[in-house]
Amino acid sequence: MIKNLTRGATALCLALSPLALPATATAAPAAPGAAAQVLNLADAVDLVSIADESRTGYTRDKFKHWNTGLDPADGCNTRAEVLQAEAVESPAVAAGCKLSGGLWVSYYDGQEVNDPAKLDIDHMVPLAESWDSGASNWDAKRREAYANDQDAAASLVAVTARTNRQKADQDPATWMPPHPDAQCRYIGEWTATKLRWNLTADQTEADALKVYAEACETTVVHYTPAP
Template identity: 60%
Template sequence: MKTKNLLRAAVATVLSVLPLMTMAAPTHAVEAAPSMVVELPLGVAVGELPVAVEDRTGYNRDSFKHWNTGLNATDGCNTRAEVLIAEAVSAPTVGARCSLTGGSWWSYYDDTTVTSAGALDIDHMVPLAEAWDSGASEWTAARREAYANDQGAAASLVAVTARSNRQKSDQDPADWLPPSADALCQYASEWTATKLRWNLAIDEDEQHRLYFIAAGCTDTTVTYEPAP
């Protein structure tokens, strides 16, 4: 009961001090389309998310085709491997059939350096089951595949230790947060950005937890571009 009261107090505090929503000014070039990138304070961004009751009826992980051939269909690497290559702190050697040797990665969920690609999972920032609950059940198969392999935003897919990814499973921030305290603001920002990018809803408990985090992350912004 005490925790719920604290959450409600934090929500009330955030709502009372939220600044006006700001949008990154588009840059213009001759005959160039305006930028669609949006940047908002974390608390404001949370307020932009629709609130709805989650419904997992009919969910099947196979409804989200992954991993596909990634951004380059001719390099022999699937999406998982391409994310590992892109996020490496020190680059691995890419061998035949996109086998990866060497390299190192930093798993920000648990502040851990990893030196074996096999010890990493590629986490969907918003898990597939959570996406289904939040609106993806209404999508076409092609859009679900695009979501499951989204390399258009750095926050969508993240290389983390297999241990932390499996602890997270399909839980939202109301039920699981990264064990590293330093990861909290980044995680809330990237979760919110991913839901905004794909126009996914949040439930009430999730909203309360995100507002609670935002109250302690006043300098954190959310940057996203709506998915095509």
């Protein structure tokens, strides 16, 4: 709840700067006709439009995922490609893009994982939340692009299955990563994803984002509007 949002946040936020961003917070390659944007978190949060949300008509299968990924010829789907991209130590890749071994750090909870089966690929803004926030008006092709977005590193993140399932479809007003040092980064990447895809926030979510933005004053948001 919002009354708990500021607890310890100022001392524990992860400071991001344009010169020293973690891999999952780097700016995406600019889409044709779109310019990469770099803003401090408070200014970025102010750009997220506020609107009421509705989940009417939502089903998960309206977002096709995982598709064949960035390279259909490699036999790996989006999930497998994200796992390979985010590995601290690369996994072995067998026939059919079966991954084994490797090492990942789940930034939501700071856990090291050496079994890809124990990781989920989380949509930074969950599919249901995106539907509530504007994706209900998209066509199927755009929803598929959103669900498999590897052109912005913050859109999809490999995290422990436990934290992903705790998060479910919640926004930052009701769920935050349990690792305190992850929280400013998370709010920055959440905001970047909302702006990249021109998604709205309801008032409760917007209020939460503003509280975190005050605590995470050194966090920088990088995003490129989606094509």
